Amino acid sequence: MKMGRGRTSRIRRRKLFRSSVSRGVNESYKPEFIELKKWLKDRKFEDTNLIPACFPGTGRGLMSKTSLQEGQVIISLPESCLLTTDTVIRSYLGAYIAKWRPPPSPLLALCTFLVSEKHAGDQSVWKPYLEILPKAYTCPVCLEPEVVKLFPQPLRAKAEEQRARVREFFSSSRGFFSSLQPLFSEAVGSIFSYRALLWAWCTVNTRAVYVKHRQRRDFSAEPDTCALAPYLDLLNHSPRVQVEAAFNEETRCYEIRTASSCRKHEEVFICYGPHDNQRLLLEYGFVSIHNPHACVYVSEDILVKYLPSTDKQMNKKISILKDHDFIDTCWKKVLLGEIISDTNEKTSLDIAQKICHYFIEETNAVLQKVSHMKDEEVASINQLTLVETLWTEELKILQASALILNSLQTPFRESASWGGVEREGDRGSEAGAQTHEL
Numbered sequence: 001m002k003m004g005r006g007r008t009s010r011i012r013r014r015k016l017f018r019s020s021v022s023r024g025v026n027e028s029y030k031p032e033f034i035e036l037k038k039w040l041k042d043r044k045f046e047d048t049n050l051i052p053a054c055f056p057g058t059g060r061g062l063m064s065k066t067s068l069q070e071g072q073v074i075i076s077l078p079e080s081c082l083l084t085t086d087t088v089i090r091s092y093l094g095a096y097i098a099k100w101r102p103p104p105s106p107l108l109a110l111c112t113f114l115v116s117e118k119h120a121g122d123q124s125v126w127k128p129y130l131e132i133l134p135k136a137y138t139c140p141v142c143l144e145p146e147v148v149k150l151f152p153q154p155l156r157a158k159a160e161e162q163r164a165r166v167r168e169f170f171s172s173s174r175g176f177f178s179s180l181q182p183l184f185s186e187a188v189g190s191i192f193s194y195r196a197l198l199w200a201w202c203t204v205n206t207r208a209v210y211v212k213h214r215q216r217r218d219f220s221a222e223p224d225t226c227a228l229a230p231y232l233d234l235l236n237h238s239p240r241v242q243v244e245a246a247f248n249e250e251t252r253c254y255e256i257r258t259a260s261s262c263r264k265h266e267e268v269f270i271c272y273g274p275h276d277n278q279r280l281l282l283e284y285g286f287v288s289i290h291n292p293h294a295c296v297y298v299s300e301d302i303l304v305k306y307l308p309s310t311d312k313q314m315n316k317k318i319s320i321l322k323d324h325d326f327i328d329t330c331w332k333k334v335l336l337g338e339i340i341s342d343t344n345e346k347t348s349l350d351i352a353q354k355i356c357h358y359f360i361e362e363t364n365a366v367l368q369k370v371s372h373m374k375d376e377e378v379a380s381i382n383q384l385t386l387v388e389t390l391w392t393e394e395l396k397i398l399q400a401s402a403l404i405l406n407s408l409q410t411p412f413r414e415s416a417s418w419g420g421v422e423r424e425g426d427r428g429s430e431a432g433a434q435t436h437e438l
Contacts, residue, residue: 023265024053024063032131039128040231043080050075052234055267057289061236068262074243075232076253083126083228085213088113092183098218100176106213106224108173111200112180112192118199119184119191129230137202138285138386141166146373147383150366152394154297155278162282166201170194206284207233209254211247229254237284238269239291245270277393287389296359296394296401306354308347346409353405356398363395 027033028051040046053063068074088109089097093116097104104112117124124130140148140159148159177192184191208226215224227247232254242259262268272280276295277287288294370388374381 024055024061024267026063027052027054027060032128035128036132036231040081044078045076045081045231047075047231050268053267055236058236058267060234061267061269062234064262064264064266064268067264068258068268070259070261071257073255073257074262074268075235076248076251076255077229077232079247079252079254081230082211082254083110083113083129083230084211084226085109085216085219085224089216089218093180094218096176096180096183100179103218103220104173104176105220105222106226107201107204107222108169108176109219110204110208110226110228111197112173112177114200114203115192115196116180116183118196129228132230132234133203133207137199137206138383139202139206140282140285141198142202142285143383143386144380146377147380147387150370150373150384150387152278152297152390153299155282155390158278158282166198167194169201170197173197202285204228209233209245211254227254232256235268235270237272237280237286237288239271239274239288239293241269241271243270277390281386281390285386287386287393289389289393291393294393294397296397298355302355302358306351306358308351349405349409353402353409356402356405360395360398360402363391363398367391367395 028037030052033052037046049065049068050062051065053061055061055063085106088094091113093109093113097109114130117126118130121127136142139162140151140155141163143159148156148163151159173192177188180192181188204226207228209229209232210225211227213224215221235256244257244259245255247254256270258268272284274293275283276293277291278297280291281287367388370384370391374384374388377384
């Protein structure tokens with residue numbers, strides 16, 4: 001068939017290309033989703049707005065069956081479908097939780113239930129849901145140590161803290177697991193292994209929604225706010241959408257209402273919060289491309305390295321940065337805002353440029369190293385690609401920042417070419433050098 005060459009044909013082909021790129025592939029016919037749909041229907045939930053699909057870039061998610069309007073409830077999941085601590089207490093684990101001292105945390109109760117039900121296999125009432133959960137996760141605690149070493153320093157430190165926290169969680173829970181031995185024919189040590197608990201911890205940490213529960217005597221004083229929401233938790237994150245999500249006390253359903261429209265056969269997103277990419281990777285195991293909340297973290301060590309060694313007010317300035325929570329966070333604003341001298345203004349720009357160039361060189365070096373490792377470490381290629389994406393997104397910020405800083409230097413270069421004519425601000429105090437946006 002001869003393809004049209006006119007303007008109308010070109011427009012039609014462009015629309016077709018865009019839709020083929022953004023549209024997902026329907027997965028509702030797959031056995032695991034057929035079983036999940038039956039399971040949900042038995043619990044009084046039947047969705048008419050969304051279907052499971054696989055999308056380029058985001059993977060498995062939910063696709064709109066019809067056009068969705070602003071303000072429309074896109075999903076309303078009954079309480080009977082939610083997996084909460086109430087679910088656990090009503091189960092065979094309830095009696096063991098009630099008599100264990102000190103009381104286990106709500107998180108431990110949920111993780112224990114997940115591991116136990118997964119071990120039960122076909123005998124588990126929750127099998128249809130467990131079957132669609134990820135078999136593995138990409139949170140830093142799950143990544144290879146040599147991959148974590150490639151993280152930016154602030155994220156690397158938090159990743160190490162996360163790993164230590166999960167290790168302590170496992171170690172401190174072994175006594176409780178031992179008390180469950182009467183429930184199993186196999187040794188509980190083989191069922192509640194570190195690997196099994198890690199999977200359960202990641203499941204709760206990355207997929208739970210916020211539902212506040214009343215405080216129970218059976219649990220520790222830690223907040224009991226997590227609920228796993230089958231099917232609903234297939235919705236992927238986008239920083240560009242706004243939704244209202246909460247448990248409706250009147251309908252006894254967890255509801256999500258969209259604040260924007262969505263066309264038919266497009267992926268439907270929710271927003272996990274205004275998180276930068278390092279936070280998204282730490283908590284959820286992914287990086288968001290073109291994230292408007294993305295930033296580059298600047299540590300105290302780097303600031304000290306590039307601030308003038310003759311600066312008598314360095315400690316005071318570092319203290320101000322800490323007080324305003326600007327240490328180990330991105331620079332978003334001028335800190336103090338008072339008028340300063342042109343000399344100080346130029347000095348602060350020079351420092352910001354040096355720091356920016358330092359990070360650009362570091363980022364390029366790490367990206368080159370990751371590229372080489374991808375050729376040699378085939379088994380870790382997916383993990384390395386994740387790290388590569390993070391650094392690539394940070395490089396975009398740094399390159400844009402370098403251009404902005406260069407443009408801000410232009411007036412000073414022009415002033416120098418005019419012979420250094422003194423302006424009124426040059427007589428001002430040298431107190432309070434500013435930190436500029438990167």
